[in-house]
Amino acid sequence: MEIVKAAIGGLENGLTAQKTRRTEDKSVRQLQLIEATIDCIAKYGIVGTTLAKVTEVAGLSLGLVNFHFASKERLFEETLRFVASEHRDQWQKGIRAKVPRDADRFLAIIDSFFHPRICSRKKLAVWFAFFGEAANRSIYRAIVEDIDEERHQESMRLIRRLASEGEAAGIDPKFVSLTLEALIDGLWLNMLLYPEDFSREQSKMQVRRVLALMFPCHFGHTIPKTDGTT
Amino acid sequence: MEIVKAAIGGLENGLTAQKTRRTEDKSVRQLQLIEATIDCIAKYGIVGTTLAKVTEVAGLSLGLVNFHFASKERLFEETLRFVASEHRDQWQKGIRAKVPRDADRFLAIIDSFFHPRICSRKKLAVWFAFFGEAANRSIYRAIVEDIDEERHQESMRLIRRLASEGEAAGIDPKFVSLTLEALIDGLWLNMLLYPEDFSREQSKMQVRRVLALMFPCHFGHTIPKTDGTT
DNA sequence: ACAATGATTGAATGAGCATTCAGTGAAGAT
DNA sequence: ATCTTCACTGAATGCTCATTCAATCATTGT
Numbered sequence: 001m002e003i004v005k006a007a008i009g010g011l012e013n014g015l016t017a018q019k020t021r022r023t024e025d026k027s028v029r030q031l032q033l034i035e036a037t038i039d040c041i042a043k044y045g046i047v048g049t050t051l052a053k054v055t056e057v058a059g060l061s062l063g064l065v066n067f068h069f070a071s072k073e074r075l076f077e078e079t080l081r082f083v084a085s086e087h088r089d090q091w092q093k094g095i096r097a098k099v100p101r102d103a104d105r106f107l108a109i110i111d112s113f114f115h116p117r118i119c120s121r122k123k124l125a126v127w128f129a130f131f132g133e134a135a136n137r138s139i140y141r142a143i144v145e146d147i148d149e150e151r152h153q154e155s156m157r158l159i160r161r162l163a164s165e166g167e168a169a170g171i172d173p174k175f176v177s178l179t180l181e182a183l184i185d186g187l188w189l190n191m192l193l194y195p196e197d198f199s200r201e202q203s204k205m206q207v208r209r210v211l212a213l214m215f216p217c218h219f220g221h222t223i224p225k226t227d228g229t230t
Numbered sequence: 231m232e233i234v235k236a237a238i239g240g241l242e243n244g245l246t247a248q249k250t251r252r253t254e255d256k257s258v259r260q261l262q263l264i265e266a267t268i269d270c271i272a273k274y275g276i277v278g279t280t281l282a283k284v285t286e287v288a289g290l291s292l293g294l295v296n297f298h299f300a301s302k303e304r305l306f307e308e309t310l311r312f313v314a315s316e317h318r319d320q321w322q323k324g325i326r327a328k329v330p331r332d333a334d335r336f337l338a339i340i341d342s343f344f345h346p347r348i349c350s351r352k353k354l355a356v357w358f359a360f361f362g363e364a365a366n367r368s369i370y371r372a373i374v375e376d377i378d379e380e381r382h383q384e385s386m387r388l389i390r391r392l393a394s395e396g397e398a399a400g401i402d403p404k405f406v407s408l409t410l411e412a413l414i415d416g417l418w419l420n421m422l423l424y425p426e427d428f429s430r431e432q433s434k435m436q437v438r439r440v441l442a443l444m445f446p447c448h449f450g451h452t453i454p455k456t457d458g459t460t
Numbered sequence: 461a462c463a464a465t466g467a468t469t470g471a472a473t474g475a476g477c478a479t480t481c482a483g484t485g486a487a488g489a490t
Numbered sequence: 491a492t493c494t495t496c497a498c499t500g501a502a503t504g505c506t507c508a509t510t511c512a513a514t515c516a517t518t519g520t
Contacts, residue, residue: 045363045365045366046276046362046363047276047277047363121365124365125365125366128358128361128364128365129362131362131422131423132275132358132359132362132363133275133277134358134422135275135355135359136274136275136278145423175436178420178436179439179440182413182415182417182419182436183409183413183416185412185415185416185420186412186413186416186419187412189361189412189416189419190408190412192361192364193364193371193374193375194375206405206409209405209409210409214443
């Protein structure tokens with residue numbers, strides 16, 4: 001993971017080769033392989049993803065996966081970790097950004113789920129491919145749980161402050177957080193299965209409308225006045 | 231599918247052999263194989279489900295799958311169709327039952343998602359295993375879409391009547407139906423990934439609380455007065 | 461220039477698996 | 491009692507794929 005992040009940095013700011021080339025190449029290759037894996041899972045599913053296809057898509061030779069990762073299994077783990085931390089980086093960047101109002105911070109977490117890089121068709125396919133296997137591979141579940149838990153805690157913290165601030169009502173932060181996260185997972189599934197019928201923007205608005213039902217004062221203004229779903 | 235349904239009937243009312251034994255045996259075997267497939271997918275995932283394991287679990291010989299179904303692929307299709315129609319039967323039974331109030335009918339659809347037979351750990355594992363593959367296998371998506379669409383139409387019909395009946399408000403049936411279905415899919419995922427932390431009953435209540443936010447008059451009474459989430 | 465290091469290649473290996481099919485046996489039909 | 495029909499069996503087949511590894515190549519240090 002750490003190595004891979006270094007590679008992303010490297011790629012983004014134009015290959016500033018400070019470390020020895022060999023070490024850096026290593027992380028670049030790993031990233032290449034992970035991205036090819038994402039492409040393959042999206043195109044062929046987990047079942048249809050073979051190392052031959054992955055390396056072909058990456059433009060590398062067959063033996064490299066077992067050189068850079070111990071096994072196909074490890075490559076899959078790192079791929080899941082990659083999309084997971086990509087999302088974590090996204091929402092953490094969101095809540096650290098300019099506007100310090102709690103309501104906006106919470107919206108930033110919500111919005112992170114609908115960022116084009118995070119919920120592209122490819123990434124959704126990868127998430128659900130791993131969900132499907134997670135029931136039996138505890139390592140996948142552990143990776144997903146880690147990132148879910150961290151975000152859930154942050155959500156609850158923000159909602160708790162919102163609730164005490166504005167309309168205190170009987171709003172239960174846990175209920176709000178769990179409900180919205182479940183709703184978003186379901187919308188993700190819709191976008192995956194029916195990409196023609198469900199867009200990112202529309203789904204984001206759908207979440208906001210639910211949020212407005214829960215916190216009219218805080219979020220009522222974030223939804224369009226007219227109420228057509230489509 | 232039809233053959234399989236006949237077999238269920240046969241099993242349930244004690245093997246009333248009206249047809250020739252051979253034909254009936256055939257459908258019994260198919261059902262056996264489908265149930266073994268469900269067990270295997272739940273235990274080993276789609277990737278780890280082999281025909282050797284399926285037939286072993288079913289207590290039958292290896293060659294039978296290719297005899298009763300054309301291929302492993304077809305067996306998988308029929309398995310998905312089986313859990314799909316099991317759910318359809320469940321909610322259709324629910325809305326046909328005694329109480330003819332629309333609100334109760336709608337609740338019956340919601341509740342069908344949380345029936346022990348429908349959202350057992352095994353069945354959830356099967357659903358998400360297929361969702362994971364659905365992005366690439368259009369046949370899976372078609373099967374899921376069929377059943378989703380039918381239920382969605384029925385839900386909207388009921389909600390529309392509810393909305394006109396009671397608090398007409400600006401409630402949009404499509405929004406309500408899509409939101410609740412997405413929420414439920416997300417809760418299913420929670421139950422699959424974290425069975426220790428999410429129960430059927432608790433999840434059902436979570437849906438009702440959201441429903442009560444949308445239709446206080448119709449569904450406010452269906453949630454417990456105290457508001458602890460756990 | 462040369463050696464040393466270590467990344468890269470891809471043919472070879474062998475395991476695992478879906479599918480086939482020749483043979484078996486049990487249940488009806490005559 | 492014998493024949494016919496099929497469901498059923500499981501060893502054999504052949505293919506796909508992850509993994510290995512000997513050989514090659516590029517880079518760095520001296």
